[in-house]
Amino acid sequence: MNGIHDLGGMHGYGAVEPERNEPIFHAPWERRAFGLMLAVFAGGAYNVDEFRHSIERMAPADYLTTSYYEHWLHAVETLVVEQGLIKQSELAAKWAALGKGGA
Amino acid sequence: MPVLTKAMVPGLLTTGGSTRVNAAVAPKFKKGDKVKARNIHPPGHTRLPRYVRGKIGVIETDHGVFVLPDSNAHGKGETPQHVYTVRFGAREVFGATAGPKDSIYADLWDDYLEPA
Numbered sequence: 695m696n697g698i699h700d701l702g703g704m705h706g707y708g709a710v711e712p713e714r715n716e717p718i719f720h721a722p723w724e725r726r727a728f729g730l731m732l733a734v735f736a737g738g739a740y741n742v743d744e745f746r747h748s749i750e751r752m753a754p755a756d757y758l759t760t761s762y763y764e765h766w767l768h769a770v771e772t773l774v775v776e777q778g779l780i781k782q783s784e785l786a787a788k789w790a791a792l793g794k795g796g797a
Numbered sequence: 798m799p800v801l802t803k804a805m806v807p808g809l810l811t812t813g814g815s816t817r818v819n820a821a822v823a824p825k826f827k828k829g830d831k832v833k834a835r836n837i838h839p840p841g842h843t844r845l846p847r848y849v850r851g852k853i854g855v856i857e858t859d860h861g862v863f864v865l866p867d868s869n870a871h872g873k874g875e876t877p878q879h880v881y882t883v884r885f886g887a888r889e890v891f892g893a894t895a896g897p898k899d900s901i902y903a904d905l906w907d908d909y910l911e912p913a
Contacts, residue, residue: 696838696847703848703891732809736801742814743870747842 695747698754724763731766740773748772816864818877825879825907830856832883833913834905842870845909849901853913854885857902865906878907 701707719725735745748769749757757765774780801809826832836851837843844866858881865876887899 695840695842700847702846732806733801735814736805736809737799741869742816743842743864743866746866747870750842 695750697750698752698757699750719763720761727763727767727770731770734770734774739777739779740769744773745769748776816866816869818862818864818875820862820877822862822877822879824859824881826856826859826881826910826912828856828859831913832856832881832910834883834903835909835911837909839867841867843867843909845905846903848890849883849885849903849905852885852889854883854889854903856881857884858882860904863906865908867906867908876908880904880906881910883910 719728731745734740735742740748749765751772752760752765752768756768760768771785775782775785831853832855833853834845834849834851837845838850860880860882862877863880865878868874868876881904882902883905885901885903887895887901888897890901
């Protein structure tokens, strides 16, 4: 796919600046996202290539403005719906509840 | 559905979910061969970056046999084949203002390449 992920050679993004003393996880949710991805992978819902391709399919503006583990979370959410494990309406209801301060 | 157990985790993390395949598949190329990255634009998943398509390089290393992402991402099977590190001159890829002695190395699947 000639998608937004294929950035090699593009101009305008500035220098690559690795984060100094980067922790393995910036926040507890990143650790959970990592574990979630592995658990659902081990469960056979997707292979690594399907996983990567689901990230490539993000809306370009979203891809560029979200972090590594936000990409992973997007991938798991997309694939479990596409695989029929969860309904999009269930995800949407949960997002709405979280947005209102729920859990 | 299989369940991830604690015992499975260290192995999964150390292999990084490697897609190496233990299959006797013949390589089309060998170290030193001149190759051209194909000018293909699949709408689905590929790991052939646009900036090397149509460019001529040299096979540097044969890494062995791996699952082809282009088929595996779309439920079309593993199509196992050799993966090579291909060395491209920087000027071949990025034009006359690139460093004259610089190289770009890309890891590319057999199907992405044709003889040059």
